[in-house]
Amino acid sequence: MKKQLHPDYRTVAFHDTRIDRYFFIGSTVKTEQTIEHDGNEYPYMAIDVSSASHPFYTGEQRTHDGEGRIAQFKRRYSRKQ
Template sequence: MRTDIHPVSRPVVFRDRAADVAFLTRSTARSDKTVEWEDGAVYPVVDVEISSASHPFYTGTSRVLDTAGRVERFERRYGRAAAHRS
């Protein structure tokens, strides 16, 4: 088996600026910026644009499309009989 081919995994803080949330995990991501964590140790920090704390799917703020309005518009445009033919 070949040695020294895998990247080094180390503790890294990922910080979501939009939600003001940070979490510590292991990663191979590199960063020149550092932050002092809750345990007093200094870790590299990677700023991310979106995480599970701010993503609409995970936060429950995703939009629901109005399909009823689309069906009614189709029926008005093409007639109700066109919708039932197939």
């Protein structure tokens, strides 16, 4: 087999910054940052959204406090009576 053909596979600490939760998953991601957890040092990768915080997986629905596009269009271009 060829040397250095496969990437370095190791346990990486992924940090979901939205909900401040850590996931320790095997990955080949390259990162220079490290974090210490339970006496072990892991490569660290910050992420914005994970399955624990994504609205599709959590069942949460976001509310939009503005009016809809159709109502906004009608309000702008309706004839004054």
